[in-house]
Amino acid sequence: MLSCSPSEQELFDEGVKLMESSQYQQSVSYFDRVIQKNPENTSAFNAKGVALFQQGKYDEAIASFSESIEKDNTSYKPFFNRGNAYLEKKMYKESLLDYNMANGLDPQQIDVHYNRGLALLGLEEYEDAIFDFDIxxxxxxNQTLAHFNRAKAQLGNNDPVGAIESLVKTVNLDNRNGAAYYLLGVTQMSAFGQKEDGCANLKLALNLGFAEAKSWIEDFCQE
Known part of the structure; x- marks a missing residue:
């Protein structure tokens, strides 16, 4: 329970609790109260941005992260978070700049490398994307999605052999990944003419709910 006149820290902690229980809009109101008490509280701007991001309010989140960065540009977190918001908006160049800043401030953050790989994939910078996914x-x-997105980058980089290896690792780690079975089947058939294996994987993809496999099966896998 908050006291009658809650402190800046009490308000912030309550906002975090609300955010952790997915009460994002309510948490924003607490972070706003923190900011009213102390307009220089960079953590409150960053946390408010996260709560807005979780609601899909990416432009508002970007504005809040930018406020946090303007007041203190020594933490990787608001750069990383703003990069994530730009990534959701498919603004890959902007997200890449922020991920580069976040990486420079804290090179040990693996999530930065993964998300930067996604931005590089969006920019069709395939070799650099592979580098990040390798890290x-x-x-x-056992990071399944890193193997899967590495495969996409390898295909973009004209390396179907490497892509098949990455896709096999993906489905071995997650045998419910319909998109990976689809990409594996398509690559086996289109790059190597492996109709039997390709059709088997396309049918697995369709059974797992990946509807795009249907047209390939109808066109190439009918007896």
Missing amino acids: VIRANP
Whole structure:
């Protein structure tokens, strides 16, 4: 319970509790009260941005993260968070700039490498994307989505052999990933003419709810 005249820290902590229980709009009101008490509280601007991001209010989140950065540009967190908001808006160049800043401030943050890889993938900078996904995989060999997105980058980089290897790792780690089975099947058929294996994987993809596999099966896998 908050006291009659809650302190800046009490308001902030209550906002965080509300955010952790997915009460994002309510948490914003607490972060706003913190900011009213102390307009220089960079953590409150960053936390408010996270709560807005969780509601899909990406432009408002970007504005809040930018306020945090303007007041203190020594933390990687608001740069990373603003990069995530830009990524959701498919503003890949802007997100890449923020991820580069976040990485420069704290090179040990693996999430920065993964999300920067996604931005680079969006920019069709495939070799650099592979570099970032490799860092993630070295840190966590079981990061399924890093293998999957590495495969996409490898295909963009004209390396179907490497892509198949990454996709096989993906489905071995997650046998419910319909998109990975689809991409594996399409690559097996289009790059190597492996109709039997390709069709088997496309059918698995369709069974897992990946509807795009249907047209390939109808066109190439009918007896």
